[in-house]
Amino acid sequence: MGEATYLAPDAKLPYCRGCGHASVVRQLSRALERLQFPPQSVILTTDIGCLGLADSLFPHLHTVHTTHGRSTAFAAGIALADSVLEPGGLKPVVLIGDGGAMIGLLHLVHAAQLNVDVTVLVHNNFLFGMTGGQHSALTPVGLVTATTPTGNWVPPLDLLALLRAAHAGFLARHFATDADLDARIAEAIAYPGFALIEILELCTAYGTRWNQLTGNALKEIVARQGYQLGRLEAEPERPSFRELYRRQVESLPKEQPAPAAPQALPPVTLARELRLVIAGSAGERVQSAAGLFCQAALVAGLYATLKTDNPVTQGTGFSLAEVCLSPEPIEYTGMEHPDAVIVVSADGSSELQANGTFARCQPGTLLLVDAELPDPPAAGCLWRLPLRKAATPKQAALAGVAAWLARESVLPGAIWEAGLMRLPSDRRQAALEAVRIGQQLATREGEGKW
């Protein structure tokens, strides 16, 4: 396989005279030649900018020309997908500039963190060349550019130091003119994981036009910034993403036996839709009580919908559940006129006032309110039970639902059992107890047991 397999032999490099990009392209070609990879296993992913013209120079490689700064993310996507395919082994090579490295910094950080098998060659010429020589986040202090006419005064980002913190296993810094650059690029591509080389070069269109740069300019910049050259010491080699993911999949628990399907009970007749609102406090199993109720309805052959709400901080404040129950498929799921409202805490009561539920109650609405709470500002039939005291705050909502069901005979008591039996054993007993208490409260109301 000759070098022509990679860089076309008659390739006319479309770069300005003296531009480092030409050198990188030649060295990349030599690196691929060293590696002897089949051309179809290399995906050249290029960014916007002069360096993005490189894809047309490699006629036999797959090329993906992308949006600014995103090349690393697209290449990572290709490599990630490849890691679940057999035999895999694709080698995306990303060409970006200093501008692309900054706008796509998050992609570099994440690719390093994942250790996905992508090699990134950052062409750092300290400015945006294609758009007219504006400074970038990697421009050294003092450099004159189109946007820093008196010299750049913001310290440049040390890309390699940053990626080291993201656990990058292969990091190196070179001049575009380094004779051993091809060997380093080959080493990076062969590395089974994320590898990045920052290649320092000068933009002859802008960098050298506005600055008095000597032949040693790059060396001086490196010295001034305290940059280390060559391959940096990195943390010990760690597994590539492909390997990590394979291990992860292998460690998945073997398939659990599906929970036994609830035994279908004789269908329940429900003359019309029923709408129920349950309101309480976060952490007091309001929404899970509603979920159990819906499962029970499902067992009884009814249609059900369940919506929940809570404040942004999910562990504090109110907790709300809205349930529709119907013999027919349910269309509208709103709560214009609830049939029953169960309120088990002051948080819940405040929320129902705030969201307008109380205002929408009608004289026919059953308002089951915990005995400790003040009267809600709502029309309806008020029914007070000591839910929190009798059933504990954590089971008050479930007890409330059970009490309501016992009073209204919406669903036969047997369906609870079917629904509750699906709970994990550690929660089943408490739930059964809550239901029993709710049912007792409904029937012994007025007996003064609590």
Place this chain on the structure above:
Amino acid sequence: MVAQGALAAGCRFFAGYPITPASEIYEVMMRELPARGGLALSAPDEISSLCYCVGASLRGLKAMTATSGPGWALMVETVQYALMTETPVVIAMVQRLGPSTGGATQGAQGDVWLTEFSVSGGYSLPVFSPSNADECFDLTVHAFNWSERLRTPVVLLSDKEVGMTAEVVDEVNLATPQVIDRTPFVGTQPHVTYGFDKPEDVPAFAPVGGNLKVTATGSAHDQQGRLLKNSPEVLEVLAHLQQKIDAHAREMALVHADIDPGATSLLISYGITARAARQAARMLRHQGVRISFLQPLTLFPVPQEAIKAALAGVKTVLVAEENLRGQYRAVLAPRLEGRQVLGINKIGGLISPGEIIERVRGMEA
């Protein structure tokens, strides 16, 4: 059910970022995909989510992400890239109340324009809009099918009320539409990445990393993927990107039509509000009002023929949707052949059957 639909459609790659009200899809895919030989991944932002999906799709896997308005805002660059590079990808867009971070836990249908009109140059994105869990399943499979067939990004546009309401699904009777994969390149001709004979044809696909060289690019290109400026070959490809969608518009059209041939009013609604509208139409008929009902499941391309058929004998069209300016109504208006067009609009809560009935009856008075 969106996640279940994606799995049924053969989705093997998912990248996501947490966002209410789309996080459930992300969580289910993270749980389900690894055991099925796929890969689900948390991305560091929505830009990366969609870039990863597009990369995976270029490699040959069916891919999806899920987001809401704020995440869509970040994805637009890559939506356009997918369109330009003819890369299949499905975006489940679960609307919430906007603008900006808006109301994370409130439903809305305010992103119809945002999704459809996101692409520079005005290119069409196919958009499907489910109103319930069954349709989420069904339309997700259709979204994948059309994305694969047309090699283009497709949006599944639901909202918080559809996405986060638990409801009963009859799995036994849930039919999975036939699953369609992208057409692979075969044949003796040299592979051309964006090759087509007629501009409405869809190029046959070859994955990057395969034996056929791929030249993918988001810049203006000819059929071979070469960057050229304003040449006739480039303009032909740019026209082709729209023509392939237009040519399949009729086939893509999915609606639920409940037509009363004697009705002079037609009620149109989609997504979550279609449920209230369907119920309102039923109740109005009980009250003796003659009214037709149409629910477009395909929002874009607009199901032109179904709408035209529903217009027979109709004097007034009412469009119910949960946004302020009547976004889909504005799209439909020029296609309603001079009928009176009224909007039923609201934000901050579901439009109820009662509100729709009141509007229809008010019109009669």
